[in-house]
Amino acid sequence: MIISVASGKGGTGKTTVATNLAASVGGKVLLMDCDVEEPNAHLFLNPVFESTRTVTTPVPEIDEEKCTRCGKCAEICQFRALVVLGQTVLSFENLCHSCGGCEMVCPVKAIRWKERGLGTIRKGRRNGLEFVDGQLRIGEAMSPPLIREVRAQTAAEGLTIIDAPPGTSCPVIAAMKGADFVLLVTEPTPFGLHDLKLALGAVRMLGIPCGLVINRSDIGYGKVKEYAREESLPVLMEIPFDRGIAEAYSRGELLSENMPGWKEKFMELYRRIDSLVKREKSS
Incomplete structure (x- = not known):
């Protein structure tokens, strides 16, 4: 029980x-x-x-060499953990819910993962x-x-x-x-x-x-x-x-x-x- x-x-x-x-x-x-x-x-x-x-929990890390700055990862993220500003992709790890949506929509497979400590x-x-x-x-x-x-x-x-x-x-x-x-x-x-x-x-x-x-x-x-x-x-x-x-x-x-x-x-x-x-x- x-x-x-x-x-x-x-x-x-x-x-x-x-x-x-x-x-x-x-x-x-x-x-x-x-x-x-x-x-x-x-x-x-x-x-x-x-x-x-x-x-730990997995959070996205952008492979700058592969990334085309298309913005699809930022569009799917409902928590604004990824933002594209010009030629820069900003990742806000503390906002990430580790859903994996960004990796699924990335056309060039520029998303890789690293671990962030939770406690x-x-x-x-x-x-x-x-x-x-x-x-x-x-x-x-x-x-x-x-x-x-x-x-x-x-x-x-x-x-x-x-x-x-x-x-x-x-x-x-x-x-x-x-x-x-x-x-x-x-x-x-x-x-x-x-x-x-x-x-x-x-x-x-x-x-x-x-x-x-x-x-x-x-x-x-x-x-x-x-x-x-x-x-x-x-x-x-x-x-x-x-x-x-x-x-x-x-x-x-x-x-x-x-x-x-x-x-x-x-x-x-x-x-x-x-x-x-x-x-x-x-x-």
Whole structure:
């Protein structure tokens, strides 16, 4: 089973939920941190990293001797990664989506390819828990290709938990696509409600069953629960606004290992998700 933990905005407690859920379930579990622009799940798990590899993507390079400056490569590129100015062909590598269209239309085969670094993927372990994260190269504009490389490490068996990027844009879709369940995490504030609506809309467009965790649930804004009832979005867990939880978070500690009762609460969260997924598949 693949569970993607997502949120419409940052700072809702998404990583807290993902890491504690992964550490609580036991058995064969893989946690993937797909928030590649700012991965921080490793700060809570402290895994022993066993390997690191660089991820690259092919980008076009113009063979000046063959190129006739016909401009066909620039015409087909919808992202303006290639521009012909007089007798000069400019290549903007950071805009390239590596689709290969420029090579297909070039009449003189003047397009060759080179590799551009996107970032790195790290693999590690912690007490039997497998861990993978991606780290986007500083200055890199496109995270979905790296997220897809992280997702390619999905375990064939057991449970995979994905810590998705915040928001509702392309990186989030790349992290949620193909999941069996999306666990949305929000907070009971006007901003939290606004972004929850956007996130739920994206999940339902993908047709993935989902549930909700409300973090800092007792701070007094009840419209999030009202919205969840209206949308038949099950609230699977509530985490209170608690000083002890905040202090544990600030020290990089897992609630499931350092505060009484929380491991069982996250186990119950997993059981409820498992039940919903089985019900969806049987219907």
